[in-house]
Amino acid sequence: MAVLRxxxxxxxxxxxxxxxxxxxxxxxxxxxxxFSLGLFLKIEIxxxxxxxxxxxxxxxxxxxxxxxxxxxxxxxxxxxxCYDCSDANKFSRWKLIMLPYIVCTFCxxxxxxxxxxxxxxxxxxxxxxxxxxxxxxxxxxKDTDIPxxxxxxxxxxxxxxxxxxxxxxxxxxxxxxxxxPPRYLNMASKEVLDRLKSNIDGKFLVDGVPFSCCNPSxxxxxIQYQLTNNSAHYNYDFLTEELNIWMKGCREALLxxxxxxxxxxxxxxxxxxxxxxxxxxxxxxxQTAMKNVLLLGDLEGESDGWLLENSFVETAKYNINIIKNLxxxxxxxxxxxxxxxxxxxxxxxxxxxxxxxxxxPAAR
Numbered sequence: 001m002a003v004l005r006x007x008x009x010x011x012x013x014x015x016x017x018x019x020x021x022x023x024x025x026x027x028x029x030x031x032x033x034x035f036s037l038g039l040f041l042k043i044e045i046x047x048x049x050x051x052x053x054x055x056x057x058x059x060x061x062x063x064x065x066x067x068x069x070x071x072x073x074x075x076x077x078x079x080x081x082c083y084d085c086s087d088a089n090k091f092s093r094w095k096l097i098m099l100p101y102i103v104c105t106f107c108x109x110x111x112x113x114x115x116x117x118x119x120x121x122x123x124x125x126x127x128x129x130x131x132x133x134x135x136x137x138x139x140x141x142k143d144t145d146i147p148x149x150x151x152x153x154x155x156x157x158x159x160x161x162x163x164x165x166x167x168x169x170x171x172x173x174x175x176x177x178x179x180x181p182p183r184y185l186n187m188a189s190k191e192v193l194d195r196l197k198s199n200i201d202g203k204f205l206v207d208g209v210p211f212s213c214c215n216p217s218x219x220x221x222x223i224q225y226q227l228t229n230n231s232a233h234y235n236y237d238f239l240t241e242e243l244n245i246w247m248k249g250c251r252e253a254l255l256x257x258x259x260x261x262x263x264x265x266x267x268x269x270x271x272x273x274x275x276x277x278x279x280x281x282x283x284x285x286x287q288t289a290m291k292n293v294l295l296l297g298d299l300e301g302e303s304d305g306w307l308l309e310n311s312f313v314e315t316a317k318y319n320i321n322i323i324k325n326l327x328x329x330x331x332x333x334x335x336x337x338x339x340x341x342x343x344x345x346x347x348x349x350x351x352x353x354x355x356x357x358x359x360x361p362a363a364r
Contacts, residue, residue, distance in 0.1 A: 004307040008289040010300050016286050017085040023279045024079035030272045031071025034112070037265045038064025044261060048254060050155045053132035056125060060118050060262070064269070067111050071276070074105055078283060091290045098287040105280050112273040119266030126258055130251045134168040141210070142181045157212035163257065165250035166213035171227070173249070178203040179210060209245055218244030281307065 008016070042061035045052070081101065084090035137156050143149040160166055167173030185192050185204055195204050207228045214222035222244055226232040289305035296303060 006285060006289075006305050007302055008285075008305050009302050013085075013286065013289055013293070013303070016282060016289075017082050020082040020085075020279065020282050020286060021079050023275075023282070024075045024082055027075035027078070027276060027279055028072050030275060031068045031075060033068070034064055034071060034115075034269065034272060035068025037268060038062070038066075038068060041261060041265060044258070048159065050152065051130065051133040051137045051159060051250070051254070053129045053136070055129045057122070057129050060115065060122055063111070063115050063118070064265070067108070067115055070108055071112075074101075074108055075279075077101070078105070078279070082283065082286065085286055085290055092294065095291065095294070098283075098291075102280065102284055102287060105276075105283070109273060109276045109280055112269055112276060116266050116269035116273055119262040119269065122262065123255070123259055127251070127255050130254050131168065134251055134254075138168055138173060138179070139177055141177070141179045144181055145183070157210060159250055159254075160210070160212040160246065163250060163253040164215075164246050165248045165253040166209060166246040167249050168251050169249040170247065171209050171213055171243075171245055174209045174213070175205065175207050178205060180204055180206070213245040215244050215246055220244050 038061045041064065042058065045057055045061065078101070081094050081098065084094060137152050140146075140149045140152050141156055142153075144153050182204075187193065192204065195206070196202055199205055206225060208225035209227070211222070211224060214224060223233055223236065224245075227243065227245075228238050230236055230238055284307055285305040287305075289303045292303040292305070293301070
C-alpha cells in the first residue's frame, strides 16, 4: 500500500510544478547562503589559525562550502525539471532521470543535516585544538628572534587584548613558562642569576604576566609583576582583592566565540535542511503523479501521487535484498546439477561441425 497517497487533478499538478519551480530557485539562494556561511567560518578560523593545533576543524567549513555549491547545481537542475513537468510531453524526456535525481537530492539533503549537527558536536575537537595551539603559542612567546616563531608574541598579545583574556586556562599559565626573551635579561643582576639557578631547567620564571593581560578599565595602574607578593605593592592583597588583569583564559574566550558562530550556522543549516526536505517531498509527489498520468494514458485526468509506492517495511526489505544481491549476477554456480538460468548453452561434441544456434529474427 502506498504511503501518503494524494490525488492530483491536472490543475493541481500544474500548480505543484509551478510552485516547485519557484521553490527550487529559492533553494539556489539557500545554497549560496550555505556557501557563504562555510566561507565565513573558514575565514574566522584562519584568523586565529596560529593558536590552533592542526586537526579536523576545517572539515566543517569545507563541508558547508561543498554542500552549498552542490545545492546550487542540484536546485538549478530541479527548477528546470519542475518547469518542464507542467507539460506531460516534456516530462517524458525527464522520466528516467527523475528517480535518480530524487535519490541524489535525498543524499544531498542528508549532508546538510550532517553539517548542521556537526556545528553542535565539534566543540570538543575545537577545545582540544585551541588548548594545544595556545599552549605552544605561549610556550614560544619569547622566541622573537627565531624564524617561524617571531610572530607569535604579536599574535598572542593581540589575542589577549581583543578577547580580553589571559593565558591558556588563566593568568597563572604565564607563571609556568619563561615568557621574557633572554636578550632582555640582565645577566649581571644577582636576582636574575638566582632565578635561573633556582629552576631545574634554567628558565627565568616570574609571577608576572605580559602587558596585554592588563585590564585598561581598572582604576588602579596595572600590577603586571609580583602578582602574588602582597608586600611588593601598596594596599594590595592578592587573595582578597580583584586583580586588574583579565581573569578569563583565552581558550575559554575563543571557544565561546566560535561556539556562538557555529550555533548560529547550525540553526541556519537546520532551517535550510527542513526547506530542502519539503521541496524534495514535493518533487517526489510530482514525479509519481506525472508517471501515473503517462501509465493511465489520460493526460487530462486524475492521477495518484505518493511518497513511497509500498509501505516503509516493504520498501526497506526490497532495498536490503537489492544490496544483498549486488554482484551475484556475475557469479556462476559450480554446484553439481545446478545451471545458471541466464545461460542457454547447448552441449555439443567437439567432433561435430553442426552447431545448433538460436535464430535471430530479421529486422523489420
